[in-house]
Amino acid sequence: MLYQLAVPGPIDDVEELRVLEWHVAPGQSFAAGDLVVELETHKAVVEVRAARAGILRSVLAPAGDWQRLGRPLAIVGDDSDEPLPAQADDLAAMLVEFEVT
Amino acid sequence: MSGSAAATRVYFREAIARALSEEMARDPALVLFGQDIGRFGGAYREFTGLFERYGAQRVRDTPVAEAAMIGVGVGAAAAGLRALVSITYMDFLMLGLDPLVNYAAKARYKTGGQLRVPLVVKATAGARGQGVAHSQCIEAWLMSVPGLVVVAPATAADAYGLLKSALRHDGPVLFVDHKRLYPTAGELPAEETLVPFGRARIARGGSDVTIAAHAYTVRVALAAAEELAREGVDCEVIDLRSLAPLDVDTLVMSVARTGALVTVEEGQATCGVGVEVAARVREARDGEPFRVARVAALPAPVSSNPVLEAACLPDAARVGAAVRALLS
Numbered sequence: 001m002l003y004q005l006a007v008p009g010p011i012d013d014v015e016e017l018r019v020l021e022w023h024v025a026p027g028q029s030f031a032a033g034d035l036v037v038e039l040e041t042h043k044a045v046v047e048v049r050a051a052r053a054g055i056l057r058s059v060l061a062p063a064g065d066w067q068r069l070g071r072p073l074a075i076v077g078d079d080s081d082e083p084l085p086a087q088a089d090d091l092a093a094m095l096v097e098f099e100v101t
Numbered sequence: 102m103s104g105s106a107a108a109t110r111v112y113f114r115e116a117i118a119r120a121l122s123e124e125m126a127r128d129p130a131l132v133l134f135g136q137d138i139g140r141f142g143g144a145y146r147e148f149t150g151l152f153e154r155y156g157a158q159r160v161r162d163t164p165v166a167e168a169a170m171i172g173v174g175v176g177a178a179a180a181g182l183r184a185l186v187s188i189t190y191m192d193f194l195m196l197g198l199d200p201l202v203n204y205a206a207k208a209r210y211k212t213g214g215q216l217r218v219p220l221v222v223k224a225t226a227g228a229r230g231q232g233v234a235h236s237q238c239i240e241a242w243l244m245s246v247p248g249l250v251v252v253a254p255a256t257a258a259d260a261y262g263l264l265k266s267a268l269r270h271d272g273p274v275l276f277v278d279h280k281r282l283y284p285t286a287g288e289l290p291a292e293e294t295l296v297p298f299g300r301a302r303i304a305r306g307g308s309d310v311t312i313a314a315h316a317y318t319v320r321v322a323l324a325a326a327e328e329l330a331r332e333g334v335d336c337e338v339i340d341l342r343s344l345a346p347l348d349v350d351t352l353v354m355s356v357a358r359t360g361a362l363v364t365v366e367e368g369q370a371t372c373g374v375g376v377e378v379a380a381r382v383r384e385a386r387d388g389e390p391f392r393v394a395r396v397a398a399l400p401a402p403v404s405s406n407p408v409l410e411a412a413c414l415p416d417a418a419r420v421g422a423a424v425r426a427l428l429s
Contacts, residue, residue, distance in 0.1 A: 013229075013284040018112075042112045042284045043146050066110050066286065 002057065002077045002085070003094035007039065008048060009069040011100055016068040017041045024056045027080065036096070037073060044100050051095035055080050060088060108288040114147040116257035116289055117223075117278065120264040121148065121185070123293070125155050128183055131268065133160050134170050135187030135223075144189045145225070145283045171197030171222060175205045175273075178220040185268065190235045191226040191277070205273035206248035220273045221264070226253075227279040227317055227367055228414055232405030238316075238368035238398075240277050244345045244377060250298055251345040253277035255319035257287030259342055262296030270298075279317040279367075299346035303355070307337035310424050311355040313378050314365040315341040318415060322365050325420035334424060344374060352378060353385045361392045363423050365415055370397035394423045 007017065020040040024030050031053050039046040058075040061067045072088035085091065111119070125131050133151065135143065139162040142149040152160040163170045167188055174186035188194050194201075205218040228236035243251050250270065254260040260278065267274035304319055305326055314322040319340045326336035337355050341347065356362050362382060364375025375395040382391070396415045404410050 013281075015284070016286060018110075018286075042114060042286075 002075055002082055002091050003054070004072040004088040004091040005036065005048075005074040005076050005096065006072050006093050007067050007069050008046070008096050008098040011041060011046065011069070014041045014069065016066055017046065019061050019063050019065050019067065019073065020045060021063055022059060026056055026059055029053070029055045033097075041100070047099045047101065049097045049099075051097050054078060054094065058084055107291045109291070110286055111257050111289050112286050113257050113260055113278075113282045113284075114143075114145050114149070116261040116287070117147040117264060118149050118151065119289070120261045120268070121151055122154065124265060124268040125151065125159065128268070130181065131159070131183045131185070132177060133185045133187065134163050134174055135161075136163055136165055136189055138162060138187055143187065145278075145280065147278070147283075148187070167193045167196035168200065171205075172200040174220050174222070175200045175218055178205070178218045178273075179208060179216055183219040183268065185221040185223060188222060188224040190231075191224040191239055192234045192237045194222065194224045194239065197222070201273060201275075202243075202246050202249070206246050209272060210248060217271045218273050219271050221267045221276050222273070223264075223276045223278060225280050226277050227281050228403045228410055229280050230405060230407060230410065233402040236403035236410070238277075238279075238366065240275065240344055241366070241368050241373045241377070243275050244347075244374065246345075248272060249345065250274040250343070251277070252298060252343045253279070253316040254296075254342060255282065255304070255314075255316055255340050257285070258289055258294065259296050259302070259340075261289055262294050263298075263342065265293070265295050266297060269295075277316055281317045285320075296342065298343045299348050300343060301348035301351040302340040302342055303337065303351070304340040305336065305338040307335040307359070309335040309359055310361040310363060310428060311337045311339060311352070311359045312363045312365060312420065312424070313339045313341055313352060313375070315344060315374065316367070318365040318367055321415060321417055322420055324417035325424065328417060328421050329424055334428065336424065341374070341378070347377065347381060349381045349385055352382050356382050356386065356391050357389075360390075361427050363394045363396060363420065363427060365396045365420055367398055367414060369400060370395045371400070373397050392427050394427045396420050396423045
């Protein structure tokens with residue numbers, strides 16, 4: 001099954017933020033608890049960790065791109081050969097844990 | 102969501118840091134004073150990287166002593182440097198009004214043009230959960246000081262462009278950065294674009310009513326305009342950007358088309374920005390009638406209780422109600 005990795009929230013005052021760094025490359029798998037992506041707000045860094053194992057299939061917002069809260073950053077999946085949809089909006093959201101520091 | 106090739110999307114603080122860094126590179130006489138602006142990078146990270154690049158001589162941490170900070174800035178500027186003094190809470194600008202109003206703003210007049218005071222006082226205004234003495238917007242008090250320019254950007258591009266204009270001006274400028282703008286982002290043009298004083302920006306075109314706002318209230322006015330558009334009311338939102346001098350021409354041209362003016366500000370209505378805007382438009386309209394309403398903070402201190410704070414401040418609902426009442 002495919003999921004979207006969306007910008008988590010709510011985060012105080014934040015409507016949109018910038019992608020700082022991806023820690024998983026497309027095609028790479030990750031385990032529950034792995035740091036997947038770091039996001040940058042106006043004053044803090046948001047660490048986004050996977051709450052379940054999966055494979056990063058496609059990055060929609062590379063480092064330096066901006067995205068609004070709740071909007072997709074990447075498509076993730078349980079396996080590596082399921083065909084990707086044209087857009088991620090209709091995919092279920094993957095559970096994440098996030099910390100603002 | 103990425104910006105076009107011609108522009109870069111940045112946080113509000115990054116627009117300020119970029120303007121400061123570029124002007125410090127351009128003018129070796131520019132010195133910055135403020136609390137925690139050095140290694141810490143400023144309360145809103147708007148001084149990030151400047152201490153590392155320009156050093157402790159030019160990026161100077163000060164004690165919590167606003168009268169002395171502005172006094173030192175005025176003296177440094179009068180003596181041949183160019184100074185920016187950062188006041189973390191505009192409420193404490195009150196402590197520095199004597200050097201700013203009585204010395205900086207009057208020096209050129211008093212000395213027959215022999216003394217110039219190229220000083221920018223950056224004062225962070227607005228309410229965000231910090232209570233009665235850390236929330237105020239008192240820019241209207243300063244609009245009546247001869248010799249003082251007052252600007253208040255609402256976007257990253259205008260923060261950059263107005264700050265650069267201020268840092269090249271040969272007299273004192275009050276630069277108001279509203280704290281609720283810091284979480285916002287906006288496009289900066291690829292090429293250096295200065296914003297001149299006295300030039301408003303039409304943030305949204307419309308034909309039924311003119312809403313004049315500045316700083317964070319531009320966003321409030323735009324949110325109200327979105328709601329009103331769904332009811333068929335077409336609002337023109339004018340971002341004043343510069344309060345002194347005021348761009349009366351843009352306001353008058355808009356009101357000539359709409360016949361209705363609503364002013365929005367986070368400071369007090371009494372002797373506020375809206376009073377000056379309405380009076381100037383009235384004078385320029387030469388007796389031609391137009392309807393006018395003011396939306397401002399309620400006449401009460403801003404509480405640190407979030408419910409009372411929100412009740413005190415102008416929001417899109419209050420702006421919408423004022424527009425509906427005016428047009429009904």
